[in-house]
Amino acid sequence: MSTFKIALIRGDGIGPEVVEQTVRVMERVGEKFGHSFTWVDVLMGGCATDAVGKSYPDGTAEICRACDAVLLGAVGGPKWGSDRPAHERPETALLAIRKDLGLYANLRPAALRPALADACPLKRETAEAGIDLMMVRELTGGIYFGKRDKYQTEDRGVEATDLMAYSELEIERIGRRAFELARLRRGKVTSVDKANVLETSRLWRATMHRLAAEYPDVAYEDMLVDNCAMQLVRNPGQFDVVVTENMFGDILSDEASMITGSIGLLPSASIGDSAPGLYEPIHGSAPDIAGQDKANPIATILSAAMMFRYSFHLPEEAGAIEAAVDRVLAAGWHTADTAGDAERLVGTREMGRLICEEV
Numbered sequence: 076m077s078t079f080k081i082a083l084i085r086g087d088g089i090g091p092e093v094v095e096q097t098v099r100v101m102e103r104v105g106e107k108f109g110h111s112f113t114w115v116d117v118l119m120g121g122c123a124t125d126a127v128g129k130s131y132p133d134g135t136a137e138i139c140r141a142c143d144a145v146l147l148g149a150v151g152g153p154k155w156g157s158d159r160p161a162h163e164r165p166e167t168a169l170l171a172i173r174k175d176l177g178l179y180a181n182l183r184p185a186a187l188r189p190a191l192a193d194a195c196p197l198k199r200e201t202a203e204a205g206i207d208l209m210m211v212r213e214l215t216g217g218i219y220f221g222k223r224d225k226y227q228t229e230d231r232g233v234e235a236t237d238l239m240a241y242s243e244l245e246i247e248r249i250g251r252r253a254f255e256l257a258r259l260r261r262g263k264v265t266s267v268d269k270a271n272v273l274e275t276s277r278l279w280r281a282t283m284h285r286l287a288a289e290y291p292d293v294a295y296e297d298m299l300v301d302n303c304a305m306q307l308v309r310n311p312g313q314f315d316v317v318v319t320e321n322m323f324g325d326i327l328s329d330e331a332s333m334i335t336g337s338i339g340l341l342p343s344a345s346i347g348d349s350a351p352g353l354y355e356p357i358h359g360s361a362p363d364i365a366g367q368d369k370a371n372p373i374a375t376i377l378s379a380a381m382m383f384r385y386s387f388h389l390p391e392e393a394g395a396i397e398a399a400v401d402r403v404l405a406a407g408w409h410t411a412d413t414a415g416d417a418e419r420l421v422g423t424r425e426m427g428r429l430i431c432e433e434v
């Protein structure tokens with residue numbers, strides 16, 4: 076019997092609703108497999124700004140570090156928009172927690188769930204061939220964290236620059252994550268760069284080649300980012316693990332999400348070397364449907380499955396959640412965001428209950 080201490084950042088909008096259903100499912104998994112949980116509520120996001128005047132209250136990272144994993148619903152909303160100072164904006168808290176916990180690898184599986192093949196916007200034969208890939212995005216380096224500048228020139232008006240920098244250390248640690256994940260999956264890594272133009276990409280590629288030699292059991296290929304964007308819609312079935320730098324990963328992972336249907340279904344994990352991993356749906360706080368029992372809790376529930384697999388090394392428990400979700404969807408149950416039989420339309424709470432029952 077294991078006991079896990081989980082930090083719960085319920086957040087804003089639909090965040091608390093989807094987290095509540097995920098806690099139910101995890102408790103059910105605990106009953107079945109003999110685990111128990113201690114839940115630690117952590118205030119972060121717009122709700123924290125309202126309560127204490129800061130979206131990332133002092134001590135947030137320390138509370139999370141004392142836990143085995145962090146589950147996050149979503150933060151943000153129009154109430155805490157860009158007119159607010161940075162410390163009151165929920166996005167500031169998101170960047171800060173990733174940085175403070177050293178979460179440099181963002182894992183986003185994009186798998187077409189069999190029951191939702193009709194929701195895939197690609198050609199039927201492409202969907203039928205199956206899509207099951209894992210995007211591994213570098214999360215704490217590159218152009219989003221580089222030096223920025225904006226200045227007046229003499230003859231060209233205002234000019235702005237953003238610096239993209241990568242070190243071998245940063246590339247190597249994300250690369251190892253990708254190769255090790257590929258060993259747990261179908262044994263293939265596609266490394267995406269723009270080595271025909273960018274110096275950072277040439278360093279990226281050289282470092283990846285060095286690593287590839289250490290993993291002879293994993294098939295390896297390089298792909299230019301523009302080609303990858305095209306291949307994701309032409310033949311996504313060719314990909315297993317796709318690893319890339321921060322900005323390319325930001326864009327490509329959204330593209331990969333779209334080809335697998337609803338945003339309400341896609342989980343993610345952000346992990347580092349030692350601190351607890353952070354697990355969250357890829358969607359935001361959906362203020363338009365908050366508090367109406369309409370949100371799809373599946374993305375958060377599947378994020379919990381990732382937590383079992385990657386933080387607790389319990390693949391059977393992870394598989395039990397994923398299989399339960401597939402059975403509920405295959406039976407035709409759906410929330411308003413996924414296409415399906417109108418007679419089997421359910422709300423957030425009922426979807427959570429159905430998944431618990433299937434577990």
Ligand code: NAD
Pocket residue numbers: 089148149150151152153166169338339355357358359360361362363364369370371372374412
């Ligand atoms: P969003 O993902 O919240 O919503 C986009 C659309 O998808 C909306 O129509 C929404 O109703 C729908 N949707 C999203 N999740 C759903 C679910 N689980 N079930 C059913 N429908 C769902 O994106 P947005 O509208 O651009 O952002 C809203 C707020 O969320 C903003 O403040 C944004 O900054 C924030 N945000 C937070 C995170 C995060 O916490 N990690 C990520 C993205 C956006």
